[in-house]
Amino acid sequence: MQSNLSQVLPDTAVVVDGRLQLAGVDVVDLADRFGTPLIVLDRASLETRAKSYAAALEPARVFYAGKALCCVAVCEMIEALGLSLDVCTGGELETARAAGFPMERVLFHGNNKSVGELEAARDLGVGRIVVDSHDEISRLARVGVTSKLLVRITPGVEAHTHHYIQTGQEDSKFGFTLADGAALDALRRASELRSAGLVGVHAHIGSQIFEMAAFDLAVKRLAVFLREAKDAFAFEPTELNMGGGLGIAYTDDEITPPPADSVQRILAAVEREFSALGLAVPELSLEPGRSLVGSSAITVYKVGTVKRIPGVRTDVAVDGGTSDDSYQKGLPSPEQTDRVYVSVDGGMSDNPRYPLYGAKYQALLANRMNDESTLWTTVAGKHCESGDILIKDVPLPVDVREGDLLCIPATGAYTYSMASNYNRITKPPIVMVEDGKAVEIVRRETLDDVLKLDRRLDGSAL
Ligand SMILES: Cc1ncc(COP(=O)(O)O)c(C=O)c1O
Known part of the structure; x- marks a missing residue:
């Protein structure tokens, strides 16, 4: 070869x-x-990557981003590996249900979740919902969702990847922006919902990322924001989900570090930035998609x-x-x-x-x-x-x-x-x-x- x-x-x-x-x-x-x-x-390739993520994040969760490749058998594999699952539509949720995936380990994303999708999440007992907009907060209140909640923040960090697959800039259809106070407002509103509780925040800064400094910067901005939230209404997250985005080699000139090394770097940034601001260090979770199944x-x-x-x-x-x-x-x-x-x-x-x-x-x-x-x-x-x-x-x-x-x-x-x-x-x-x-x-x-x-x-x- x-x-x-x-x-x-x-x-x-x-x-x-x-x-x-x-x-x-x-x-x-x-x-x-x-x-x-x-x-x-190749099942072995997927499993090796999944296990390496799980070991690096232990005891926190790795949510496989189902959008990368979603079918019943892959959900079954992910479940057998003990990983959790990120879905972003009712269709992906239904695939997880068909695979018998434990709903407590499912996290539901999406910038425009419908009332029907939120009702399905409520009825199935989905573990976590990532809240993406003020409209969605109103819908969550109407539907009476009982999941744990994370609020999605766009930290304004530009990951070094192709423009069309970046989602971390302020100009994004996803999440709440920091600069205009929307994020703080959202956190306050989400904390008042009759749910299983607001547990933290989420950010996904892009895809096919090789530049790990982007994660450092995003974590720093989130820590500063959460310090503000603590001062404003005493909210402290127990969970911080930094999304997916780690790059893989598509061509021979792209060298990818082992996922565990990248995870260590993000963990270190969380520890450093939260401690520096006198905040309790939240549990870090991630949502890898491409870096789990792409090369498999x-x-x-x-x-x-x-x-x-x-x-x-x-x-x-x-x-x-x-x-x-x-x-x-x-x-x-x-x-x-x-x-x-x-x-x-x-x-x-x-x-x-x-x-x-x-x-x-x-x-x-x-x-x-x-x-x-x-x-x-x-x-x-x-x-x-x-x-x-x-x-x-x-x-x-x-x-x-x-x-x-x-x-x-x-x-x-x-x-x-x-x-x-x-x-x-x-x-x-x-x-x-x-x-x-x-x-x-x-x-x-x-x-x-x-x-x-x-x-x-x-x-x-x-
Ligand atoms: C919110 C969220 N999480 C996770 C992922 C997975 O990203 P990746 O496949 O780059 O790891 C994406 C991809 O777009 C996403 O939007």
Whole structure:
């Protein structure tokens, strides 16, 4: 295997006879058995990361952010690991219920929770609700929610990540801002609700964060705010939830520290900042999503059309990078002016991350792992949309061809959970691999599933 790929592949990845195996299962065989596109989830990778988070935060809670990948089997896995679960819609809540997830360990997020969703949370006995707006405080009072409450604060910290996936700035649809006094007001109002009690505050400062100083600053601002709250109406939190956001390696130039190191750093910041202001140190909890499931899965596609256009690639890489920085750093930078489109049998409907925010990935051929990758290609989907790109520039073997099995690593988070039926393409299955065995945990969607929702003009079913 190219050494640079071991960073981005699941922990159990090995190459045997030039073919990729995960958890002792041959990926080419998986593609034959389950078809493509196919998401393969390595249970051991997920469990290792979950256990490392849990051990680092012990005895406080790790809430897996279900939005990253939400299905019954993943909820079952998270429950068996003893972790808690963050849901942010009635749909995710219902998935947790279907998985038999203990509701006391569920935390409910969302900037626009409906009355129906809050009633469901009340009736199911959801453990915690993160209060996001003044309107929601009124709804909580009407519904008579009995959960523990945390108030979501936007601490005005800009995490170093892509603009569209930042949520910690003051200009955000989430939570209460500090500067205009909204946060203090919200804390006071939430403390007066007839609930199981206001236990603390929450902040989520962004996603795919590598710059840990952002967490230090956010914790500091929250401590200053909570000192103010103590002085104003004697409120002291017992819980501080710092959300998710830790980054993972999508490409070989991204080095991720072990989650435990990042957790230690946030714990130290909480201890330092709260003690410095004479406040009791609250229990820190976190909501990792991407850093739990992201690197635990790959997506396998079949290559179809390979199109070469001579001479159109004018932004040729120089010294491993270009002006738009779309090339993977550290890889050979060819004088290649041909654009080579490698089209696969999925695309933006199973992974919209490139069209959404220019996400980067590596790629490899599961059936030819030992072939050198020297041809710069653009991996495209099969949607009727020029923007349907999976990877803008990535090296593949020069003779990449129809029938090759192209794998994109690190697709466990925010791919299937953001999948659509654009162009009436059906969603792929998810297969979990463990100890040489493969189990389908989400079956492939069929066109019947899609058409089942359609009605004729007279309203009749098909
Ligand atoms: C409130 C909240 N918590 C946790 C997460 C999970 O973040 P990540 O997947 O980056 O760890 C998100 C992601 O958007 C979020 O909005």
